[in-house]
Amino acid sequence: MSESTALFDLTLSDEQRMNQDTMRRFASAELREQAREADEAGAMPGDFCQRSMELGLALMPIPEALGGAGVPRSPVSNVLNAEDLAHGDMGLALAALTPLAVVNTILDYGTEAQQEALLPRFCGEEFYPATIAFKEPRATFNPGKLETTARREGDGFVLNGRKTLVPLGVEAQLLLVIAELEGEGPAAFIVEGEVAGLERSASRNMGLRTVQVADLSFDNVALPASALLGDGTINLQRFIDLSRLGLCALGVGVSRAVLEYVTEYVNEREAFGEPISHRQSVAFMVADIAIELDAMRLMVWQAASRAERGEDFHKDAVMAQRFCADKAMEIGTNGVQLLGGHGFCREHPVEMWYRNLRAIAILDGVATV
Amino acid sequence: MSESTALFDLTLSDEQRMNQDTMRRFASAELREQAREADEAGAMPGDFCQRSMELGLALMPIPEALGGAGVPRSPVSNVLNAEDLAHGDMGLALAALTPLAVVNTILDYGTEAQQEALLPRFCGEEFYPATIAFKEPRATFNPGKLETTARREGDGFVLNGRKTLVPLGVEAQLLLVIAELEGEGPAAFIVEGEVAGLERSASRNMGLRTVQVADLSFDNVALPASALLGDGTINLQRFIDLSRLGLCALGVGVSRAVLEYVTEYVNEREAFGEPISHRQSVAFMVADIAIELDAMRLMVWQAASRAERGEDFHKDAVMAQRFCADKAMEIGTNGVQLLGGHGFCREHPVEMWYRNLRAIAILDGVATV
């Protein structure tokens, strides 16, 4: 670690800056442009996932030997990417980022053999749909205590339980299912393609309609011994925390979109003979969005940079998520309010952001950085 | 119950209206006028309690046969009184209302003999200092689980524990100490004058400096059998709830004082060539104070009127206190903010109201209506 890295610093590296340009261009052209139509259709544009391949997101951290780019994994760069993509559209950003989350988790816990078997699939020309199933459909879901269980039977495992809000969950050819291995602790299981006892159904939700999200149920799904990722346990807390950072970054991206949109709107919209931005109640609401947004981003950056340095970042992740979940929803709400009746109409994107931002408090287990 | 009483109605009775005039006059002349000086001194004006006798508060519900006015007890009238007195000053209002709380509790639970022995003391020419000791000095104090205990020993009791924030606690000649009677439940004990093992000390607090508030400690205080109020148990929940209503009403009174003061101030104070009330951020803050204040009062009225009709009012009391505690503090904070630097100076009363209003979330067990 060089001397300069020990300073407090908010400067992006040259690489990060270049990458930011790429992400922003892609987000603007491919995500923002198509978001409304996809939201109305409740489905991704047919070629979106394939087109997202040009970003090479999943490829990056995969070792060159396995066909990847072999770029050292960077939680900081990942949250920067997540922000910029979500600035285009949160659902589509999730679609683009989900395979990366799978790759990251395989890199974190997979055995060498598993890495060799699975990771090259992400390095081809074709988009490889893979996802993580974490969240469970209970009002009292506690991410620290999973109710989806696996028990050892013979050499293999039997999986039971239900998962919800699984991005790309309908089409994924590879599922990493996070479950409680009875008597041993939390573990991840590799489920490939269709297996007996697994049912998938697309779910409709308040937001995130631009990405295919699924409910999964596992009814005595028999898995082979090789389905167990790595040596059998995962660091669940770390997994949750890494996913929190990605999720928060998505919230930052959408919130930035809100800020930009309302800033322009309130300056253009006139009432009582002046732009409505001349009213303190309007202007202060915009100022507050900017303040909380910047704070959200700084909290995410701090946690991600600690993660990147291998420092303990659990508290930072907990605080970032609490903060971002609350503020993002506040920003979403005020975004609609600032446009008044127009904000409630689907001709403007703020209502979609309102619906998507509610998910920041809900969507654990995605976007692992 | 007449037909008209079954309607939704926000009209004060003629008696309540007349009484309101009396209270408001007294609050203005005797409480508001003297509050600042008493706050600085950390002590009541010497003759305040005696002068408060003219209101006849404690006298009202005491049966005529015992020297009282024999007016049916009215939680609604009591919350109206508490609001108006606290509009003058919260600490002094507490001083004036505390003997009434004692009387109410003796009426609720005392045996006939106890009522005959104790209540006439409140009907003389001289102010009779009496109070209730309820709150305990713990950060984790739970009003439903008292840690001050009494155990039976021989015919009598031995009392142990500590109490805090006891209004008039230094000078009170009669203390009703609410304690857990071991193995039996919550009970109230009559402690008269000085007894061995009881120590009293005046305490200094953030606010409420105009009334003498005390810490009490009971170290194996031996009490006779007759010290037990009534048949030995009290309805602790009902006691807490009745005290909540009085406390909330105090909050309503102080909050109303804030509203009036800032309304005048922001119209007079000029900046940038206009009254600051012409700015939305200022004006909306005042509007919000008014809205929440009215809501506070309506919640207190609803709970009090249910109590008065003998209906279950526990939920109403719980919600009123949560609501009033939060909103009162918000109002106190904004009251100072609206005066800017001037609000921080003791030449204006808003800083005192800020300090007093924090107590609405803290001061259980006083002002039983």
Next chain:
Amino acid sequence: MIHLELSAQHQGLQDQLKMVAEHMMRPYSRKYDREEHSEPVELAEVAKLLSGARGAGSNAAAGDKQEPEPGVVKNGGNLMSVTAYEALCWGDVGLMLSMPGRGLGNAAISAVGTPEQKEKYADSYAAMCITEPGVGSDSANISTTAVLDGDEWVINGEKIFVTAGERCDTLVVWASLDRSKGKAAIKSFIVEKGTPGCEVTRLEHKMGIRASDTAAISFTDCRIPKGNILGSADIADDEAGRKKAFGGVMQTFDNTRPPVAAMAIGVARAALDLCQELLAKEGIALDYAEKGVQLTAIEDELYRMESEWHAARLLVRRAAWMADNGQPNSMEASMCKAKAGRMGNYVTLRCVELCQGLGYSEEHLLEKFARDSKIIDIFEGTQQIQLLIVARRLLGKSSSELK
């Protein structure tokens, strides 16, 4: 004498309407949320049933004006109205807004119409046309015009955000007799649908209340009988008169704000009930016991929502009660709309969060409540407009001093 419970009569009505809401509205909530712009035919029956129940929260009742009688307390049409709106919106806000014969235009006709107008349009389904593309809260600045030509008014202009604008049969249209004379020249007119020159040009695609149609309507040389003006055609020529005239038009809002605020009470209650039902299935229930530091975060949040809900409801009932008793309630109407609007938004969004995946999913209605409730803090005057009205009254400021 202070008493803040509903009378037996009002409570009985509310109980009945909640049954209607539960059995005749809720079953279609999701259907018409998805099938935007299709007409909720099942409601015809409900509307028939309601029109049978005298004063059952019709908007006509909300406009009910009362002279104060000393010593007499009334619980009348206004309180009835907020009670009914609360119950029906507990069922479904969007469907309630689609109920034939219950448009806000009916309230306006009832409030300021002549006896003949009231009779003629008693069974109509009247929508209200106020907002224009360039004019939101600034109602004094509308550009739609009405010009007298012989025995007819000729109306020209464009209106948006007309609730039930497609399904209604009658429109109450705000228009200016003379744009140079400002707000004193603004009057309202009854336009029957089908009148040549009056055309629905667009239906909005909305985030919530999708069962309710929100239309854009254009008026091109649209001719209506001279008698279809609501109130006088005179334009006041002094400041006091001008203020009074526009005040009259604006007064409609005093009547309609409490019922609209009551919509937020209804939908927030729906969310709270469903949220607590889902939590109860997993063993979490509010017992109102003294738990001290053992109180859970989820209980704490439920208490907070419950208390905010009760506070808002009391403000709504107060405003309605004042109208029933002939007390000016303009400030209180805005207070309750401001409080209920933000409460509804806060509560419905938080209920989604508390139920996590179940809250966010379309399998349950919580997410719909959070979408529906947002508009209540906006239409019939935004949160900000309500605060402005309250502040002006409190501080004694004119609209030019406190903008």
Next chain:
Amino acid sequence: MIHLELSAQHQGLQDQLKMVAEHMMRPYSRKYDREEHSEPVELAEVAKLLSGARGAGSNAAAGDKQEPEPGVVKNGGNLMSVTAYEALCWGDVGLMLSMPGRGLGNAAISAVGTPEQKEKYADSYAAMCITEPGVGSDSANISTTAVLDGDEWVINGEKIFVTAGERCDTLVVWASLDRSKGKAAIKSFIVEKGTPGCEVTRLEHKMGIRASDTAAISFTDCRIPKGNILGSADIADDEAGRKKAFGGVMQTFDNTRPPVAAMAIGVARAALDLCQELLAKEGIALDYAEKGVQLTAIEDELYRMESEWHAARLLVRRAAWMADNGQPNSMEASMCKAKAGRMGNYVTLRCVELCQGLGYSEEHLLEKFARDSKIIDIFEGTQQIQLLIVARRLLGKSSSELK
């Protein structure tokens, strides 16, 4: 490269200063809260100790201006300053404000003084005189005047809310050279205490920060040398020049707002620490474990406070870091002041509530923190003024458009 921890040097300084705060300030906190207006003599030693530590959060350091150097990242005087303020105000805000040689006037001299002025007043204890009885946030409208008479400026006017106005030895006074020329004519002047015509007329009795003296000071034909003006005596005669001139005066705030915001970070941390200490004695401690619905309300509130605190601190550090690296930070300075001010108030008040009787009692310092913190959301520009500044920048509005 993104990294949001303090450098080892800055962290070391903060640790040291927290020791100083704990051992040399906290023991006197209650004493000087009670003995309002008596001089905290124990601080002399602390001040001596601090002046030894180079750049230890002196205001001079806060005014440190940097030219940006491409590719070079600096952690300099501004970051040092907010770090130090945070630590010392964790000790006691009132005592920190009473520390000789650390007045806000020192920051002004350091920011815009000539080398001679800087040297001459290097060891002074300079207070800042801006606010006037009739002028709060409206700094452009001050009525104190400075008129050149031969080789001297003659100053007349009345200033209030002068922090350390009595104990300081030097005053930096805002005055107008020509009231008809508006804000372009506002300049600041160095007035040494003891100059005839300069008199402390009153000390404010305050709710909090009672250890700090807040004075009213009058200037009656008070003559100071011509050289005691800070910056140029020219009055710009075109709009751009006028804006720039006043902008220069106002720029002091860009330097002082982050340190003042850091005061809120310090006092809020003090409250959080003490609150958690008192709760820990009764077995309640934040363990950051995943508790799901078992999370208690008190834990929930502690998490909320902690996250708000961290958020505010990061905004403060960002603003300071930008100044260290030559980036314009006017908006970010106001952002951090707005956020930290309200956070400090919320956190300190809530800590009192969470600790119930112990929080409210003078036996502990929680109640004092809640009193001290309130002023931080007010002085150096209120919450509302900060939002106004942020909004104007974001929306590209002038002060006449967005008032």
